[in-house]
Amino acid sequence: MATLADRLDHLLGRKTADALADSFGMTTVEDLLRHYPHRYATQGAELGDSQPVEGQHVTIIARVAKADEVRMKSRPGTRLAVVLESDRQKIDVTFFNPHKVKYNIKPGVRGMFSGTVKYFRDKWSLAHPSYIILPEPRGPEIGGAAPRPARVRGAGALAGMARSAQGDGGIDMSIFDRALIPMYPATRDVESWTVMRCVRQILDQLETVDDPLPDWVRREHGLIGLDEALRRIHLPDDRDDVTAARERLRFDEAAAVQLVLARRRHDVAVRTAPACPHRSGGIADEFDRRLPFELTAGQLAVADEIAADLAGDHPMNRLLQGEVGSGKTIVALRAMLQVIDAGHQCALLAPTEVLAAQHARSLTKMLGDLAAAGELGAHELATKVTLVTGSMGTARKRQALLDVVSGESGLVIGTHALIQQGVEFHDLGLVVVDEQHRFGVEQRDVLRNRGRDGASPHVLVMTATPIPRTIAMTVLGDLEVSTLRELPRGRSPITSRVVPAKVHPSWVARAWERIGEEVAAGRQAYVVCSRIGDGDSDEDADLVDVDEAETTGGRRGKGAPPETKSVLQQFDELAGGPLAHLRVGLLHGRLPADEKDAVMRDFAAGDIDVLVCTTVVEVGVDVPNATVMVIVDADRFGVSQLHQLRGRVGRGGHAGLCLLVTDSKPGAPAMARLEAVAATTDGFALAQLDLQQRREGDVLGVAQSGTTSTLRMLSLVDDVEVISAAQAFARAVTDRDPRLEEHPGLARMVSAALDTERVAYLEKS
CATH class of the missing domain: 2.40.50.140 (Nucleic acid-binding proteins)
Structure with missing residues (x-):
């Protein structure tokens, strides 16, 4: 007889077991039985x-x-x-x-x-x-x-x-x-019928499988036992068998993910963090006193949640999500000032040098003399803002690192350079991660362990890409979530239009005329392209998310003819053609850091009328005078990325206009996607649409791993009730037994439903 833990080579022979291991990574009976049929041939x-x-x-x-x-x-x-x-x-x-x-x-x-x-x-x-x-x-x-x-x-x-x-x-x-004949995911070396033969052979020897789920959970959710589910999914008598088996196995996958996240929540909860209660009369109060505008009700409510977390002696672990332009940065800055008031440092991690440099400029400007510690004319409560990036000169970087390690700098802003060896903090109390989806969890984990005397800093991750509820529960289930939905007063509406270039080529010419009209009125514009030049595609990709690139086809095969217009081509055509009378600038990811910074400074100062660029401006770039954006080859971008990009316009007192230029034909899926983006500025609705069109991919890797999905049954599009029920179950169990020592079956289920790499990923996230 066989058990789930038995090795396949002992039961199937080494040749067959090696083939299964090489093709699918299977080594145990449970690995094989969790390789479910992907369809059934009817008899x-x-x-x-x-x-x-x-x-x-x-x-x-x-x-x-x-x-x-x-x-x-x-x-x-x-x-x-x-x-x-x-x-x-x-x-x-x-x-x-x-x-x-x-x-x-x-x-x-x-x-x-x-x-x-x-x-x-x-x-x-x-x-x-x-x-x-x-x-x-x-x-x-x-x-x-x-x-x-x-x-x-x-x-x-x-x-x-x-x-x-x-x-x-x-x-x-x-x-x-049989009424239903199972058909399995297969490879050239292991065909579907080979898997079927192995499964039948194993099921003939399998002992009754002990069920890891407690009886009360199965009764509450109407689930069959695990032994029955495994047998029915592989050898069903009818469709009802398949449905019942899938419901059970789907819950198992959801529970496995939620158990990892619930354990993670518990681990964070028992750590210690520096308590940072609000300090009356400190730099945070002085900053609030100077604010030239009133915060929205949503900003104040979220700020109160964050302030309460920071006052505790256990690490805050919170996600702040909000629409493009909803005012997340000001909320984060107030949180950082509360921590500085308590005598600790803050680190703001940005995904690009362009955005890090902009954060340094904008926060310094907002703080004024409150950011001038050590300088003449500084306020008595002032702190120091320090920028750390990989491309800084040696002398400048040495001074920046000295300011960080000595505690001279209270607010440290940087890119991944902040988490490299050699960057030491004096007393890190809060880590703010901007656009968290751009960072691998290993990178964030390094800063999480940089606290003083064994304490963990508080963590606030921010995203302007709204996250559907199922993704938030499944990938970010160990985080408390705060959401900003309303836009601050003064933000202007953005109108989006699709420009079908092949059907109406004159509309493209009109787009360039529209830019000229805005510039004549004293305003500025972006023209965004999907790639830099005509080199190999992997080198052309400029900070495009892996999941977006896969979705949009933005990366071309090696040696394939260009299917899109590069930023270099577009710059030459516009600067020498329809926009020759304007001041046209160029910005992309391969420019030297000082040149990128200079271009952004000139654009922000109004010395450049039109910025032809790549997605390097996708997040965080704030030029209130920019009112028009033309996105070339817009079908090459994903839904969320298009929404992020157009959020760069309409940030001042004038209405924004986003034109989505495409060669797609009317009625094509790409055209339908662009029309959906143009029809609404509701980022949460677009995030759900994006999830439905992409499906979930490898949600456990969140585009930070190139492997295929480890979710075999669970759908993040359709199974919100299942995920919610599994979350409640997992939290109830781990509240009493955080290490699952009293529930060995559940511990095995976690390992079986999620491979060890994903478990490690989630535990570090």
Whole structure:
């Protein structure tokens, strides 16, 4: 007998086990049984008068009525034209290698045929389907089982299934008697029928599986036992079996993720952090006194949540999400000043040098003499703002690092350079991560462990990419979530329009005229391109998220002709053409850091009218005078990225305009996506649309890992109730047993449902 923990090589033999390990990473019985069928072939269910849908994969049992070798009209050679009879229908089937099949496909024989439906002149057919010739069923007057054929007569997947069931006594055709035949994810080296053979062999030896879920959970949610679910998912008798098994296994996956996150929440809760209560009369109060505007009700409510967290002696672990321009930065700055008042340092981590430098400038400007500690004219409560980036000169960087390690600097802003070796803080009390999706968890984890005397700093992560509820619960379930939905007073509306370049080329010319009109009125514009130059695609990608690049096709194959307009091409065309009368600047990720900073300074100062750039301006860049953005090849960007980009305009007193230029055809999916973006500025609705279109991908890696999804059953689009129920269960369990020492079955379930790399990822996130 076998258990879930047993090694496959002891049960299947080393050759087969090695193939499964090489193709799928399977080493144990549980690994194999968690490799679920991705679809089921029906056992030739009756067609009646029904007409299958074009493109549908069907499996039918039929008898050959005709089989004629005919000469092809459009090319040399012959084909086998077959007519099948099944129920009340006649189905045309074509085989393009008649010499390989005509000895099996003869009038009168009975077989199973599996292929994709094609329609021609309102009649459906199959082209070169996989097939297996079936033995004639014995009549009731003869009795007994049908004889086992000695050899397989067929080709393709169905023949492969039959060969996998071949033994000394002939071929066991009983698999084809099943109403549902499991079809598995496969590789060239391990076909679906090989997996099926191994699964059947294991299930025949498997002991009853102990259920890790408590009885009360199964009763509450109407779930079948794990043993039953594993057997039903692989060898179902009907669709109800599949549904019941999937419901149980889906809950297992959700519970596994939530158990990891619940344990993480507990671990953070028991750590110590520097308590930073509000200090009356400190730098935070002085900053508030000087504010030239009133904070929104939403900003004040979120600020109160953060202030309460900071006052505690356990680490804050909070996500601050909000629409583009909702005022997250001012909320974060007030939190940092509260920590500085308590005598500790703050680190603000930005994803790009452009954004880090802008944060340093904008925060210094907002603080005024409160940021001038050590300088003449500084306020008595002042702190010092220090920028640390990888491209800083040696002398400047040495001084910056000295200010950080000595505690001279209370507010440290930087890129990934902040987490490199050699950067030491005097007393780090708060880490603020801007655009958290741009950082790997390992990078954030380094700063989390930089507290003084074993204490952990508080952590506030921010994103302007709204996160659907299921993603927040599944990937960020260990974080408390604060949301800013309203825009501060003074923010102007943004109008978006799709410009179909091939259908209306004159509209593109009008877009450049529109930029000229805005500049004539004293305002500025962006023109955004998806790539830098004409080199290989991997080098052209400029800070485009992996998930967005995969979604949009923004990365071209090596040696492929350019499908998009590069920022260098666009700059040359505009500066020498329709915008030649304007001051046109160029910005992209490959420029030297000092040149990028100079370009952004000139644009912010109004010395550049039009900035032709890549997605380096996607997040955080704030030029209130910019009112127009033209996004070239907009179909190359994902929904969330388009929403982020257009948030760079309309940040002042004038309305914003975003023009989405595309070569996509009307009615195409890419055009539909752009029209959806143009139709709303609700980032939360667009985030849900983005999730539906991308599906969840590898949500556990959150685009920070290139591997495929580890969620086999759970859908972050459809299963919000399941995830919510699993979260409540996981928190209830870990509140009493945080290390799952009293629940070894649940601990094993975590390891089984999530590979060890993902568990480590989540535990560090």
